[in-house]
Amino acid sequence: MRPPVGGDVPRNRAILVAALGGEGGGVLADWIATAIRRAGLLCQATSIPGVAQRTGATTYYLEYCEIPIDELGDRRVVFALTPVPGDVDVMVASELVEAARAVQNGYVTADRTTLIASSHRVYATSEKIAMEDGRFDAARALKAAHDLSHRAVIFDMERAAEEAGTVINAVLLGALAGSGALPIDPEHFEAAIEAGGKGVAASKRGYMLGLRAARGETIGAAPTAAELLRPGTGSAPLADVPVEARFVVGHGHARACDYQDAAYGDAYLERVRELLALDRALNGAGRGWRLTIEGARNLALRMTYEDVIRVADLKTRAERFAAVRAETRTQAGQLLHITEFLKPGLEEACAVLPPRLGEWLLGWARGRGIEHRLHVGLHVRSDTISGFLTMRLLANMRWLRRGSWRFAQESALTARWFEAVLAAARVDYDFGVAVAEAATLVKGYGSTYRRGLRNFDLLFEQVIRPAIADKTPAAQEVAAARRAAVADPEGDALDAVIARHRAARDTGRLERAASA
Structure with a gap:
């Protein structure tokens, strides 16, 4: 019973659990299945054993039908035995790299999957046997988990389990219950723990910590990201x-x-x-x-917009030189020459000037039509003492930033956008989220920045501001305009979307006036 996803068509829901040995993955799967059945839904659970020495987790796959048993009538439900990439609603992982592995294998998708995982690490065999530091990059794994899931509930569940004096499976169950990813009353999860009959008190303590954390409440075991x-x-x-x-x-x-x-x-x-x-x-x-x-x-x-100070800072960091050596495969003892090709314009120079001086200088150049001709090509050898010190001197000028023309411009734009996010959210939650995402239009520097700013201003004045004033939800309109601007940086697609939106808005006003 697996009709196409979409609309109100009922379908089976898929849950995949990945747990390591000794973490009670089988008990966790039983708890979940018991809670689902107590809620009056059909559920099937299967498991695939992992392998020894931490080269893979044991996975438990559960499917349940979202139609209650008493409403099925004569209909029969067919469940799958194994998960299908792109077809998992909830992914539960007891360790960070196992969560990343699930993402890599396609079991976590941005349009569908709620990912519940612990941020702690249990090192794999391949990490331990490396001659040097073979550990996976935890920050990259965490970023992938957040970026590629529909929703991510991730915190250090091992620490919470230690605090509760139990095993991590109880905390995972609580996080699942608190996330709201399943249409199950939390009391059914608690009843499933009680039905197990072993370590009930400790398991319930861990369950409550996970539940509270997933609901956004403070718990002592929560780490800082x-x-x-x-x-x-x-x-x-x-x-x-x-x-x-x-x-x-x-x-x-x-x-x-x-x-x-x-x-x-x-x-x-x-x-x-x-x-x-x-x-x-x-x-x-x-x-x-x-x-x-x-x-x-x-x-x-x-x-944290990009200005000449930021660029100079990033280009002269130790990790940047290390990255260049790695990319060019420079061997130990070999000399590496690095030349920075820079072409700042008048706007980049004015970015660090006081607001009045920067505004006057830009106005003077634009009034004479010479702004775009005032670009200076610079070749700076950052591998030399003089070149490096020049770049570091510029990087250390961050103390000038708060009093600069560019900072005043960016602060005003950010304040205008942020207030619009709050106002739009008060009208409609999704409208607020769409306005928040609209800020992605303004990025980069030079002509890229100017085009993005032009597109953002057009979207803001023609769609966002009028919708907020009229208290009309406009999430879809804002999202459509943003996609058009991203697809066509020159702005023609956005202009067409804005024109259609303006025409529809004017037609609606005429119709309301006529009916009144």
């Missing part, structure tokens, strides 16, 4: 942030601190908490905290 970031970037106090959003918020805070200073990171967190407060008021927990996640993600990008 920034622990996996580049050393020296700082970590944020994220105990009050829902677990689904901690990865994004932690990275955003670390990025803001790295970009400017700790006070700038605090300013970022202050705005995120304002967004989170609204998200909580709008029942964001039941929506995967999408408003907070997308708002925090794009706020971090907006607050």
